[in-house]
Amino acid sequence: MAKNKLVYYFGDGKADGTAKMKNLLGGKGANLAEMCRLGIPVPAGFTITTEVCGFFDKKNAKVPAELKKQVEANLKKAEKAMGAKFGDTKNPLLVSVRSGARVSMPGMMDTILNLGLNDKTVKGLITQSGDARFAYDSYRRFVQMYGDVVMGMPSDAHGHDRFELMLDALKKKRKARTDVDLSGDDLKGLVAQFKQAIKKHTGKAFPEDPMQQLWGAVHAVFDSWYNKRAYEYRRMNDIPHDWGTAVNVCSMVYGNMGEDSGTGVAFTRNPATGEKGLFGEYLINAQGEDVVAGTRTPEPISKLAEVMPKIYKEYDRLSTKLEKHYRDMQDMEFTIQRGKLWMLQTRTGKRTGFAAVNIAVDMVNEKLIKPEEALLRLEADQLNQVLQPIFDDKAKSAALREGRLLAKGLNAGPGAACGHIAFTPEKAVEYAAKGQTSLLVRIETSPEDISGMKASAGILTARGGATSHAALVARQMGKVCVAGCGDLQIDYKKKTMKAAGKTLKEGDFLSLDGTTGEVIQGKVETKASEVIQALVPNTDLPAAARKKLMQKAAKGHVYKNFQQILGWADKYRRLRVRTNADQPDQSAVAVAFGAEGIGLTRTEHMFFGEGTNNDKITAVRQMILADDEKGRRAALKKLLPMQRKDFEGIFTAMNGKPVTIRTLDPPLHEFLPHDKKAIAQLAKSMKKTPAQVAAKIESLAESNPMLGHRGCRLGIVYPEITEMQAQAIIEAAINISKKGVKVMPEIMIPLVTREAELANQAEVVRQVCDETLKKAKSKVKYMVGTMIEIPRAALTADEIANQAEFFSFGTNDLTQTGMGISRDDSAGFLGYYAEKGIMEKNPFESLDTTGIGRLMEIAVEGGRKTRPDIKLGICGEHGGDPSSIEFCHKLGLAYVSCSPFRVPVARLAAAIAELKYPSKAAKKAKARPKKKAGKKKK
């Protein structure tokens, strides 16, 4: 342990630590120290470092010997600062004991408040506060918390909290509606009852000695880092288990000491929308836990300006100071104790994608941060949120007119969601499993609801404010959320919710407008988001209306900020971003989103054309069912003009950008029907008997089609297919280039595992292309390359590069073969794997950089050895995943290719990757534009 300094003091304008010591002190501890240094009023206390947590784990729940002395010394300093004494019977110092990891893990670990109370010190608290009821309430809460968290008080046989049962019994006896109606004596009696129960059920007596209490709590915090819930949270959020938590011991201040006291939480900007200005809530005469728990609905922070104008002004000042100091939006807890404002915590505020985009741009405009910092603060995936659909104005107005508005709550997570009501997380998961959309409706949410929140499209709660668990998690997940909707009456037993005189059952349709907080009965039509409206032509509208709509949307705030972010991203990123698109309209959308080319056109997707046009698939089937090459060639001849037309459309849409086209990939049986009726129909059209067609289908069946007769294996056995496709591509390229459009076709051979395969297919392609170009006297340039999607291809990339002008990593198949996992069959065990921590991320969503990544490294190295200028890209679905994009950036690929709607995310992710891991090549490329930008600024 470095320097053996295990405890860091803060308070009274001084602090041992700073904001930079997050790794050692945790986020909370570092910020408490920093606030002290800034002269912010913080109750004095100290932080036990995260290193002790690691020691605690390794040494089997023991803490270092020297810790005791250091804690005692720092406790003394706090006593001095607060003018009170720990364990004193007249003026006792009470403390909170909280966890504090490097990153916030809300609600995941345990906290103890009011520590230091016992039968003697409670007298001192009475003396100090002059309020016996308050003192015994604090004592009761402490004993309850301590009993639960530190002493492990068990629930009863029905799973009920024994403390709560005793409290409820007493309330019943006293006919009290809430615990506020209980007297000081009632609470005193309850404390005694609680202690007896602890003795009975845990076998251990509640410790009266405050120091013993303190050590028990410290151990409990360390323990809580290792509990299952926290473990799961870390797993889901990629937090290393060995980071550990710090323990913050902080003097208690009380917001529940009367009407001149209070407590609250606020952000410096609106975490849902990004709007500048204090945003939050408070409660008069309450403790912090009352705000977080959502048992009482708090008031909006703006009201504090009326109730306590001086305090509000001071708080506003401190908030501004903190935001300026940290140069980011802050999330701050405060308590007012008898007219004195204490700041309990500040941290960077979590925000929705909307807010993130807006705050990032606003802060750059305010010159608070630079564009690079703005980008680095974003998670690329957040961009996605501003692409999500919103309610159609007309449809919503109609719904309101029809009287379907049920209630209005806090607009805690913007966006529109519509689905079946689910009252339990299990039900939400059930709907998701069936592929149905649900909304999770809860009185309030707790960490146990996480799975249900994840599975649902939106969250609605009856209790809790903008900083409640529901709002917080929804923001983090980017879910639509309406919180604290007090008018709702939810009955879990009956599975109903009542509002506006109506009763809805589980399964009924509901709509949530997370932007306005409206809860609407039934379904409401959604429409494209502002960004989509501005970028993607709505082909249902006439041209003029379409243009108008797009122009209007393009004036929107969100759209402008979205484009600003991407503009900055384009300045920094080295990776090019292409798209996977099989149709001209998809290609156009991708270009609107900034795609710089097509990384993958799946020719076979073209075979299944739109509704009316069945000619393509018919010709494909004729080709497959042909008895010989002659028959196949006849069918392919019909396909040629259709494929050519498709390619012409794509080349036109891409207007000079490179287009990678993959030759036929799936096994032939995928194109044949499997039900009797369709087989009979097909047989008729082919002038064959159904039995003949069925026999052919049977003969094409495979045990493992994924590893079967597909990819270049088809083109090698049936070169006429490759010939036709090469012909269609090159003819389309010639035709479009004659119209003055530059065309850059890159013909890609799939499923290659060895040089000889590619040599075979490349020869077929080059022969057809060169002859056709010669005949047409065209000078269109084309390239021939291959997918790297089988381990052997990666391993022998040096040989394959003899034939390939480019490689494109097909990481879907590379993951399937490299890991021996069929994606279609993996649901059954990958769930268990995640549960048991064997494989945390789904390797089909996020690239397995250790295994599959190593194959990619080998391939890149091999390819470059043979052909230093080989063009390298990725067209697997990982091309749209930010962490995979980061890996591709580090690998030095030229581009990533993803689905059209992921293009913005990829652009941003590429920029973030470059800012995190600057590449030499990029530095060179950036050299020139940087100078220009510099001049402009100056």
Added chain:
Amino acid sequence: MAKNKLVYYFGDGKADGTAKMKNLLGGKGANLAEMCRLGIPVPAGFTITTEVCGFFDKKNAKVPAELKKQVEANLKKAEKAMGAKFGDTKNPLLVSVRSGARVSMPGMMDTILNLGLNDKTVKGLITQSGDARFAYDSYRRFVQMYGDVVMGMPSDAHGHDRFELMLDALKKKRKARTDVDLSGDDLKGLVAQFKQAIKKHTGKAFPEDPMQQLWGAVHAVFDSWYNKRAYEYRRMNDIPHDWGTAVNVCSMVYGNMGEDSGTGVAFTRNPATGEKGLFGEYLINAQGEDVVAGTRTPEPISKLAEVMPKIYKEYDRLSTKLEKHYRDMQDMEFTIQRGKLWMLQTRTGKRTGFAAVNIAVDMVNEKLIKPEEALLRLEADQLNQVLQPIFDDKAKSAALREGRLLAKGLNAGPGAACGHIAFTPEKAVEYAAKGQTSLLVRIETSPEDISGMKASAGILTARGGATSHAALVARQMGKVCVAGCGDLQIDYKKKTMKAAGKTLKEGDFLSLDGTTGEVIQGKVETKASEVIQALVPNTDLPAAARKKLMQKAAKGHVYKNFQQILGWADKYRRLRVRTNADQPDQSAVAVAFGAEGIGLTRTEHMFFGEGTNNDKITAVRQMILADDEKGRRAALKKLLPMQRKDFEGIFTAMNGKPVTIRTLDPPLHEFLPHDKKAIAQLAKSMKKTPAQVAAKIESLAESNPMLGHRGCRLGIVYPEITEMQAQAIIEAAINISKKGVKVMPEIMIPLVTREAELANQAEVVRQVCDETLKKAKSKVKYMVGTMIEIPRAALTADEIANQAEFFSFGTNDLTQTGMGISRDDSAGFLGYYAEKGIMEKNPFESLDTTGIGRLMEIAVEGGRKTRPDIKLGICGEHGGDPSSIEFCHKLGLAYVSCSPFRVPVARLAAAIAELKYPSKAAKKAKARPKKKAGKKKK
């Protein structure tokens, strides 16, 4: 070109070259030179080196300028030696021009005989031979050969040889039966006719100038190295294309100069049996091509002793000299010209496996060679031949004559078998129970057929390749197998098979020749090979009879030599050889063949027990169909004692040798029935409805089972399965060790792709084993390791080795995943691949050392980095393939494991590998025994 010596003379007891100059002079040229040096009478001539062939290729069909002079000079020397002159009209020297590569490529390249004849020199030949008909016959043959080979005479529109047509027309005209009936004048006319045709169809005149003839022929030989047929031959036989051919120009001698002339071929030992003594055939008054062409039936060489005793004696003397000189069995061509014996060629003779084994041992006994040389001369696969039961030649010939050949399939399991047709495994078991021999005839086989395959003498399938389930199991069992016999039409319902227009019913007799792939109607007698009789107890016989048979067989010549070879092999090899065996009887056979342990026991193979005992599969099915863990555990409890008993049997049979046992591997659906009746039966026994059972089966179906829920993925989701298997293994080990037998179980987890998977399963195994050992107070040692059979496992072997005490390469699956090829689905395209030269060897038979081998290298390196003493082996089927064994040897694996019947081949292959690539470790190990051996020798 080195030293610029392009031509090497031989003749008259002198030669420029030696036998060691094969690379430069080709095999034939080097041997001609060597024979001259030995004083063997060889017609004088010279060899143009292989380097000229390379020059010829690079310089676009040109030869070096200095070649002309050297050829002329050497021609002069040959003229002198033979006392004749090239182009002389009185006593013309005629020559043959032949190719001669480093290794023999029989019939692959062109040859010209009688070169030097023209309208003038033919007169000289008449003068010399006194036989105008002979002279014109030679002339006619020369013009025809030259026209075809050098001048490229085209065939007619029907593809007929124009020369042959003219010859046939003349014979018809003359009413001649053969060309012997044509007169000298007839042949003279034909020569003129041939020349006219050449002029007409090639546009060029036949060259009258002998020197021009010579150069044309030399060019043609070089050309022929590059023709398609030769190219294909080299590809198939792994001969580098840049080796090139030499050209041998050799004086003609004639075996067709009358009754004192003749020609023949003979071996110094019998190439079929290895028996010592001249073995061959000859023809009087004939040219060499007559013997090869088979138009006249030659006489056995022994008869020559009667006809020409002096010549025979001389030939015998020269043969002995040559064999002693070359220290190997020789294959020699000779010609007798007017009572003078000329040796035209000598080379090492090709031989059968039987002969190879016998000759190797005999030559060591004769002190002609050392044991190391004996081993290096063998191909390990040849050993297999002496294990196979064979048809009696006479019986089979008779059957074919009677038209009983039904079809021909893949020769998937060598040997001969004959029995009743059984269309179901049950039927085969039924026959076996009655003591009758059956052949299992299936469209294709699956694990459910195992009992039937075991019960039958051979397997015939309509579908599937040489590596299909049927072929695989057949090899492991040492069964005869003809697979993928597409011409068969099998009707399970009618219980018939149709082929060659015949319909056979169940129970009809059928014979399979697994060596040739022939399927023959009715019975053809078979018998076990001598080696098998000596080593494998025939459990059908009473103990006494069995013993007698084995003792008798063990006295056999072949058996003794077989064991001698293996004895030598064991002395040199470094690799250990284990076996893949799932049953005690298989294990016993493997031990008899020299297995040093079991490398793979597939526990699931045990589930499909023998005929009557269906308890195991029933319990397995109950386990699979159970609704919850409790139900699964109940079923597993029934399985436990049965598995334990199996393991006890294996441990007993292996008697102290290490046994690797793999936990459950295949997907669960493989254990469930698929036909309605069986499902109904199963449902009844499980107290479920058929619909319930069918639904479960349906729910387990997978798109790509190979990449699905199998291997350790089962054990992770259902740890109770692994627990039961570990329990059974360790209990069996404890029980057997208590009997004083050493037991070394190695528990192997399949399909691992990452450390966490193995960690999970290893923990389950170790917990069960350690607890059980503790309870039993046993000190049995066990190991836990893993298969490396998925690319990711190989790539992350360094991590996996943290958990694994050993790695065993599962190269079947490693090939499937690493190449992205499903073995079962590969027949469709691998055929084309071989045909088109894209993939020459079947990667499931012979390890793809470039790609899959690289993965193995990475894994070995990674494994050793983490755990330097990690035990490394291979249990894929490649473990029995000699070239793969060589790779494993070079990789430094500890052992290979193969099917019991492949063990001898593997032992020999391992020794050959060590002799070719001596390993450091082996040198150390050999240090001691070598000294001892050295002393004995001295």
